[in-house]
Amino acid sequence: MRFLHSADLHIDRSFEGLHLLSEKVKAQLPAINQKVLHHLTNVALTEEVDFVLFAGDTFHQARPSLKVQHDFFTEINRLATAEIPVYMLFGNHDYYDPQRYWFSFPENVHLFESETVKTIEGVTKHGESYAISGFSYQHPWIEMDKVPTFPARKAVDYHIGMYHGDQAGTRYAPFSVSEMKHKGYDYWALGHIHVPKILSEQPPIIYPGTPQGKTKKETASGVVLADLTPQGAKIQQLSVAELFWETAHISLSGIREANEVLPRILQQVQSQRGRLLHLVIEDDQQLPSDWLRDAEKNEWISYLNERLAQLEPLQVIYGITASQTAAEKYTLAISEAYLAQSLKLYQDPDIFAEGLAELLQHPMIQRGIDQDSFKADVLAQTAALLQQTFDWAGDSYDHS
Structure with missing residues (x-):
């Protein structure tokens, strides 16, 4: 049995920490989230998965906009055409209220609508039986451990638990790995933590991370492609991101004049994939010690972003650090x-x-x-x- 496990898409969340952008880039950024969802759907179709799991915080807001809902359902309908079911729960950001949705969920979407755990059973195209147990938030937090309320393993080929929460003693459905293992399930599809993390391999208890990092701390992102067999599980972490947060090291070796710096930077930041960049300038010892003053950095970022806006794929600079001696303390x-x-x-x-x-x-x-x-x-x-x-x-x- 093969499925795609996604969580924390935050489809309507803006990118944080970006400033001094060109007007062209500002117009492009809102469409990034839709492209990420399109990539995710393409993976599901290409890999011919039996179903897709969304383990909470698909939306960043509890009341997603009309456009965001329309864009999401457009992609889900592509899965419906391929007869791929979707199992979806709601997390602390997009906690569930049916009155907030302008469209009916497509028939291939199976929702966990309540804070009470429920189980949905199904059969794959190849005749494998499965059960999926989960719950949704109906408030911005759940303070109780929900694992004890999950049912015992069903008499099916595979039983999956879906859970949006945190191991730490937080307000977000705290849990322990040992409790989850005790249930005897074949896989736990987690959400809430934005970096990929495997809490257990037997059985797999996994945070896939966020599909698209929205802050400079979210450099690792993706979804999980899982294959379950009677012999065990095969797990693959796949990237569906449109933009990647990176540090770019720019060498100014051989440059002695300030007017040679910008062309060198523009030459070195070109890439085959979209990036959100912090530039670290190196080998600048042959330039005057004050060649780049702190007061000028924003002007540099603004200028470079105007120039880079003409390139494909998108390159955006959000910070610059020069290696020369720091200012007097x-x-x-x-x-x-x-x-x-x-x-x-x-x-x-x-x-x-x-x-x-x-x-x-x-x-x-x-x-x-x-x-x-x-x-x-x-x-x-x-x-x-x-x-x-x-x-x-x-x-x-x-x-x-």
């Missing part, structure tokens, strides 16, 4: 331990939210960011900026 008579302690204080969700209350309450911000990853990015960038700007002398500082 300021010395503070404060221990570095104090810095760590202060930043740790803001790890508390309530304290962080209080400090940015006005910003986080804005409707556009709430729809456009994942607050957990946003907090992590803000604190990481704050720590990096403080480390780059100051020397932490502590008690050793000479007060004279």
